[in-house]
Amino acid sequence: MxxxxxxxxxVKSCRGIALTTTSLDTLGLTGDRRFLIVDADGKFITQRTHLALIPITTALDSTHLTLTHPKLPALRVPLTASTNASTNTTPPALISVTVWGTTGLQAEDCGPAANAWISEALGQHARLVRIGPAFHRPVGDLGDATGFAxxxxxxxxxxxxxxxxxxxxxxxxxxxxxxxxxxxxxxxxxxxxxxxxxxxxxxxxxxxxxxxxxxxxxxxxxxxxxxxxxxxxxxxxxxxxxxxxxxxxxxxxxxxxxxxxxxxxxxxxxxxxxxx
Known part of the structure; x- marks a missing residue:
């Protein structure tokens, strides 16, 4: 075999990427479901209820996620927040999000431009969030963890x-x-x-x-x-x-x-x- x-x-529930090689990290395949779209209350949004997610395509490079949509200009979002004190960068806002029955997950808000783009694509107020250092979602009882799967x-x-x-x-x-x-x-x-x-x-x-x-x-x-x-x-x-x-x-x-x-x-x- x-x-x-x-x-x-x-991005959970958006289009995926076929790879020839990839790596594993503590949350599974590197880059898999590290971004999530949530509603105004921080509850996860998926294709189950929002077919408007289907046209959103995803691409990754070493530093950014790129989202494309037939009716919108491409959006580039950093994979990680910049916290360089010398440039007076403001730390990202933390959003409490819910994925199924798991509440209180601390995710990073990807910022106003990303949120406006996602809201226009879905036709409702929504936010794009990502996994950062404050995020932790245990799975099982052996110290394992997962992302937004x-x-x-x-x-x-x-x-x-x-x-x-x-x-x-x-x-x-x-x-x-x-x-x-x-x-x-x-x-x-x-x-x-x-x-x-x-x-x-x-x-x-x-x-x-x-x-x-x-x-x-x-x-x-x-x-x-x-x-x-x-x-x-x-x-x-x-x-x-x-x-x-x-x-x-x-x-x-x-x-x-x-x-x-x-x-x-x-x-x-x-x-x-x-x-x-």
Missing amino acids: HVSGLFIYP DGYPLLVISEASLANLNDRLIERGDEPVPMDRFRPNLVISGSDAFAEDTWPRLRVGEATFRSAGPCARCTVTTTDQLTGERTPEPLRTLATYRRDPLKKSNVNFGQNLINETKSATLHLGDTVTPLA
Whole structure:
């Protein structure tokens, strides 16, 4: 088995970036979900309720996040705040934000220009915030942490699992769906369908990961990531054979991961080895 896809999503619920190589840090893949859009109350905004996020594309260089939108000029936002005392730079304002049930997360406001841009793109008052030194969001009970992801640092899906789903969709007379509907970080080739469900731990290249359980899917999977069109599939078909045996309201596809290795480089083609 090997890695056939590497993806990060710099701004939660905006378009992602396909990579050939990337690195791990304490929060998962470097650059993944380090920015978040929040409403006036600091509550996170996602595609579940705001399809206006879909046209926003993301790009990263060594110092900046760049956002583009069909109807707006490009926006460049520093990855980190400048705190150089010699230039009298004002420290960024801290905003208390909420991601799912986690409240009081301290994120950095990206400033008036970024907030105006995001508000215009969404058609409502909103803010762009980023992770800074004051941010801490623990996950699990072993000292691990995550960023603005739904709950865990990474998500893995095998190509065989998607092929299994698409075969079922075609049998029902529906169109197959691409992998981007599921927004994985790691895509694995060479396994059986849903083999990822059975791996308590795995090695990818020189890095090790442990399973954090299945990923319960939502309406984002039914949303075309280019057009924003929303249909019942593939969630309707997944519900016929991927319901969680312990929580029937959940429909699972893919496995959440926690990176035990906090510093490493990953590449397309890296060998994947299940571990006990």
